[in-house]
Amino acid sequence: MSRIFTQALTRLQLVIIIVIIVIAVVGGAIAALYRPTAPTLTPSPTPTPVITTPMPTTPPTTSPVVERILRVSFANVPYPDPAVGSDEASSNFLANVYDTLVYVTPNLTIIPWVTERWDVSSDGLIWTFYLRKGVKFHVTGREMIADDVYFSLLRLITIGEGYAYLLAPYVDMNKTKVIDQYTIQIVLKKPYGAFLWALLRLYIVDSELVKQHIKRPGPYGEWGDFGREWLMSGEKDAGSGPYMIKEYRRGEAMILQKYKDWWNAKAFAPNAPDTVIMYGFTDPSTIRTLMARRELEITDQWQPLENYEWMINNIKYVELAKLHGGQEFYLMLNSQKPPLDDIHVRKALAYAFDYETAIKQINPYEKRAITVAPSALLGWCAPPENITYDPQKAIEELKKSKYWGQFDKYPIDYWWVAEVPWEERVALLFKSNVEGLGVGLKVNVIKMPWLSVVEALSKVNTSPHIVSIFVQTDYPEVGSMLMNRYHSKTYGTWMQNEWLYNYQPQLDRMIEDAVATLNTQERYAKYCQVMNYIFNLYPSIYLYEHTTLKAYQAYYVDWPAAKGNAPYLILGLDLEYWRINVYPEKRAELLK
Amino acid sequence: MKKIKNVFSQIYRSYLFRRTIISFLSLLGLSLIIFALARVIPGDPARMALGPRAPEDVVERYREMLHLKDPLIAQYYYWLSDLFHGRLGISLVTFRDVSADILEFLPATLELMLFTAIIQIIGTIILGTISGCRPGSLVDGALRIFAYVGITIPAFVWAILFQLIFSYYLGWLPAVGRISEDLRVPRVTGFMLIDTILTGNVRAFIDALQHLILPSLSLALGAMAQEARILRSSLVENIGKDYVVTFASHGIPYRTVCFKYALKPSLLGLVPVMGLDIASIIANAFMVEMIFNWPGISRYGITAMLRKDLNAIVGVVLVVGLIYVIVNILVDILIFILDPRIRRR
Numbered sequence: 001m002s003r004i005f006t007q008a009l010t011r012l013q014l015v016i017i018i019v020i021i022v023i024a025v026v027g028g029a030i031a032a033l034y035r036p037t038a039p040t041l042t043p044s045p046t047p048t049p050v051i052t053t054p055m056p057t058t059p060p061t062t063s064p065v066v067e068r069i070l071r072v073s074f075a076n077v078p079y080p081d082p083a084v085g086s087d088e089a090s091s092n093f094l095a096n097v098y099d100t101l102v103y104v105t106p107n108l109t110i111i112p113w114v115t116e117r118w119d120v121s122s123d124g125l126i127w128t129f130y131l132r133k134g135v136k137f138h139v140t141g142r143e144m145i146a147d148d149v150y151f152s153l154l155r156l157i158t159i160g161e162g163y164a165y166l167l168a169p170y171v172d173m174n175k176t177k178v179i180d181q182y183t184i185q186i187v188l189k190k191p192y193g194a195f196l197w198a199l200l201r202l203y204i205v206d207s208e209l210v211k212q213h214i215k216r217p218g219p220y221g222e223w224g225d226f227g228r229e230w231l232m233s234g235e236k237d238a239g240s241g242p243y244m245i246k247e248y249r250r251g252e253a254m255i256l257q258k259y260k261d262w263w264n265a266k267a268f269a270p271n272a273p274d275t276v277i278m279y280g281f282t283d284p285s286t287i288r289t290l291m292a293r294r295e296l297e298i299t300d301q302w303q304p305l306e307n308y309e310w311m312i313n314n315i316k317y318v319e320l321a322k323l324h325g326g327q328e329f330y331l332m333l334n335s336q337k338p339p340l341d342d343i344h345v346r347k348a349l350a351y352a353f354d355y356e357t358a359i360k361q362i363n364p365y366e367k368r369a370i371t372v373a374p375s376a377l378l379g380w381c382a383p384p385e386n387i388t389y390d391p392q393k394a395i396e397e398l399k400k401s402k403y404w405g406q407f408d409k410y411p412i413d414y415w416w417v418a419e420v421p422w423e424e425r426v427a428l429l430f431k432s433n434v435e436g437l438g439v440g441l442k443v444n445v446i447k448m449p450w451l452s453v454v455e456a457l458s459k460v461n462t463s464p465h466i467v468s469i470f471v472q473t474d475y476p477e478v479g480s481m482l483m484n485r486y487h488s489k490t491y492g493t494w495m496q497n498e499w500l501y502n503y504q505p506q507l508d509r510m511i512e513d514a515v516a517t518l519n520t521q522e523r524y525a526k527y528c529q530v531m532n533y534i535f536n537l538y539p540s541i542y543l544y545e546h547t548t549l550k551a552y553q554a555y556y557v558d559w560p561a562a563k564g565n566a567p568y569l570i571l572g573l574d575l576e577y578w579r580i581n582v583y584p585e586k587r588a589e590l591l592k
Numbered sequence: 593m594k595k596i597k598n599v600f601s602q603i604y605r606s607y608l609f610r611r612t613i614i615s616f617l618s619l620l621g622l623s624l625i626i627f628a629l630a631r632v633i634p635g636d637p638a639r640m641a642l643g644p645r646a647p648e649d650v651v652e653r654y655r656e657m658l659h660l661k662d663p664l665i666a667q668y669y670y671w672l673s674d675l676f677h678g679r680l681g682i683s684l685v686t687f688r689d690v691s692a693d694i695l696e697f698l699p700a701t702l703e704l705m706l707f708t709a710i711i712q713i714i715g716t717i718i719l720g721t722i723s724g725c726r727p728g729s730l731v732d733g734a735l736r737i738f739a740y741v742g743i744t745i746p747a748f749v750w751a752i753l754f755q756l757i758f759s760y761y762l763g764w765l766p767a768v769g770r771i772s773e774d775l776r777v778p779r780v781t782g783f784m785l786i787d788t789i790l791t792g793n794v795r796a797f798i799d800a801l802q803h804l805i806l807p808s809l810s811l812a813l814g815a816m817a818q819e820a821r822i823l824r825s826s827l828v829e830n831i832g833k834d835y836v837v838t839f840a841s842h843g844i845p846y847r848t849v850c851f852k853y854a855l856k857p858s859l860l861g862l863v864p865v866m867g868l869d870i871a872s873i874i875a876n877a878f879m880v881e882m883i884f885n886w887p888g889i890s891r892y893g894i895t896a897m898l899r900k901d902l903n904a905i906v907g908v909v910l911v912v913g914l915i916y917v918i919v920n921i922l923v924d925i926l927i928f929i930l931d932p933r934i935r936r937r
Contacts (some may be wrong), residue, residue, distance in 0.1 A: 451634050
């Protein structure tokens with residue numbers, strides 16, 4: 001029998017058949033035996049904390065036997081070092097893993113956090129913070145003391161990356177000192193009205209733990225590498241916040257777990273996630289698949305509009321969170337390039353643009369911007385004039401310009417960022433509007449890669465006439481946007497293309513004075529003055545106040561930010577994991 | 593003395609030695625070209641890494657650390673001397689040595705590449721042989737259509753399709769990552785399958801295998817289809833040759849003639865193509881790695897290019913070059929084994 005069999009088939013055929021059978025059997029077995037079951041129901045490692053605050057809108061479940069997992073996607077996996085990261089994922093990670101001296105409520109009020117209270121000298125230069133007792137670090141379990149705050153501040157300023165730019169120009173480390181175990185005095189070089197906001201980015205590290213991992217020699221002199229390599233490895237964190245690192249899968253995900261000994265544990269939402277997974281991918285088809293499989297709870301903000309719409313229309317109980325925040329989309333006009341060096345031309349372009357169409361036809365979720373900073377920011381005031389699409393007014397302004405009658409000699413280059421395809425539609429609309437005036441103005445719409453935009457904006461003579469870019473605030477006050485957009489410090493960066501040399505140094509002085517003012521109301525009044533001053537120079541066309549979109553599983557995730565109950569104007573604070581409720585039982589229902 | 597001279601002469605003449613020298617020079621040339629090209633991309637890498645608001649002194653520190661202010665040739669010298677100390681320079685995206693990044697991300701892509709290669713080789717031989725031994729048959733026609741479809745559809749489209757079918761609609765296989773979230777496998781080699789075996793975690797092994805199926809299949813299909821076509825043509829050509837006709841006239845069954853005597857010479861032309869296709873996975877896998885959130889070197893390389901991470905760009909290109917060199921040497925050895933004419937030469 002075997003002879004007949006071997007005669008019928010050659011050795012090669014036999015091998016092929018065996019391989020096919022093995023693949024089929026193994027593949028079938030794998031697919032059949034390990035076909036992913038609906039929910040991952042595993043015993044919870046820790047009991048769900050006692051319900052205190054905040055109260056969820058959905059009644060808490062009675063069975064605490066399943067692990068509560070929250071999975072969120074970002075553009076990248078966070079940088080785990082609090083002196084390095086400042087992108088969205090890192091800001092979110094840091095805000096959940098590290099504590100800060102002060103914190104912010106959903107209605108944007110600064111409150112004491114690991115500090116019980118603070119004093120400030122009458123000149124606004126000396127700030128004394130009195131630390132709370134009993135704040136414990138994740139890894140060592142050691143109590144946080146003033147030395148840790150001093151070390152964290154020194155480390156951030158010395159390394160100079162991440163959010164250091166918010167504190168480094170103001171803090172005088174030579175005079176800053178530890179008064180006693182629980183008191184630290186931070187001395188400023190000059191008054192800084194937004195100092196408390198800046199402290200939201202001073203993440204306090206376990207100084208002893210970090211010192212143990214310092215590598216010498218390193219780029220920071222006696223401090224070697226300041227423990228940077230160790231912190232960046234993500235092996236452990238040095239924080240004391242509500243979540244701690246469970247596992248860092250570099251390039252793939254950051255996995256966090258709830259820290260049950262958090263000093264403010266009573267503030268955990270009753271169904272706060274036990275595990276949080278921060279993914280670093282945004283591929284639309286992957287996001288869609290994971291949302292449909294209920295393997296992703298909250299998406300990133302980088303999905304194409306069609307993907308969000310598909311998800312909310314086709315996946316049951318997926319809803320769209322619209323976080324109207326601190327980003328504004330500008331058409332930045334180069335005030336040094338003819339014909340835009342003439343204020344009448346800049347003003348005319350502002351009247352020539354059809355804002356309504358740009359919103360309705362291109363970005364329906366965006367809100368119309370009407371002045372130099374988004375209206376959600378503190379200290380904002382309405383502009384002196386509400387600019388609307390008015391071609392007649394535009395022509396009247398152009399007639400006042402020194403270039404009237406010779407616009408054909410000065411074509412306008414409009415750059416849009418190649419990586420953001422919808423910007424082309426804005427550019428083409430602008431071109432159509434401006435050329436439609438019929439006065440000889442020509443607009444060249446140019447697609448430009450981001451790297452080239454950044455390079456070109458580093459010098460005034462290589463900057464285009466117009467470039468369209470989103471800019472984000474650092475803290476929720478108008479002052480932040482004024483500094484980023486119109487202060488001479490950001491000349492040569494992608495944050496401005498206006499090059500308002502002609503209005504300096506007055507403009508710088510006005511901005512600096514406003515930001516330095518300690519009295520809040522007085523500061524806001526000054527912001528208003530500066531805003532109106534800039535507005536009247538017509539340096540930019542204000543188009544969109546950005547609404548960040550994120551799809552989420554509304555049926556089993558109770559996410560305060562989606563209901564407007566979170567300080568999401570501050571980058572990363574839309575996802576305070578400790579305030580989010582997750583209901584795995586409801587997820588299991590959906591998967592049945 | 594003459595003996596020693598002879599030995600050296602033999603070594604010099606030996607294939608492997610010459611190949612190694614040529615490969616080394618090729619890699620050196622490649623590094624020089626890519627080093628220069630990376631620096632032509634617009635934008636200040638230090639400023640881009642640290643953001644527009646980083647203080648100028650910190651940005652300056654980075655420029656100095658990366659020797660960006662030195663002439664290009666001096667920069668290359670520093671880079672080379674670092675290379676000989678096992679360092680590839682600091683990455684401006686991950687802020688650590690590029691060699692550490694490569695060691696971290698390379699195993700994931702190599703694992704994917706090897707698994708893809710297995711699927712590709714088996715699939716090519718099966719499809720090509722069946723099709724080539726029965727030219728003009730219904731099976732041949734069907735396989736030809738499959739081959740055309742396979743060639744024309746790029747890997748990332750297959751990836752999306754497979755993800756939709758097997759993850760979204762059927763729910764059979766995982767959609768992303770190398771291993772499920774609830775499993776933790778201590779890193780030993782970086783190859784997930786090997787690490788799961790070393791740690792004796794059977795569940796994790798099967799889980800990792802499941803995670804490999806869709807990305808590998810997506811990467812394998814295009815090349816498999818193309819290679820199956822090459823094998824088919826080669827088989828058809830060989831079957832018509834005199835020696836095969838002679839075998840057949842001696843009454844040897846057609847199947848035996850086809851599988852035993854025509855297949856082996858037909859594989860000769862295929863091996864180099866297959867080798868290059870397999871090597872190209874490492875550079876071309878980036879879209880598939882993005883779709884499946886696969887933490888591999890291909891995705892790392894693309895991120896490096898988008899962010900102008902100079903050292904990472906050069907490091908990744910060098911690794912890709914090295915893989916090509918190794919695969920080419922392996923292909924040559926394989927041909928040496930398969931082809932007696934070359935052995936005799």
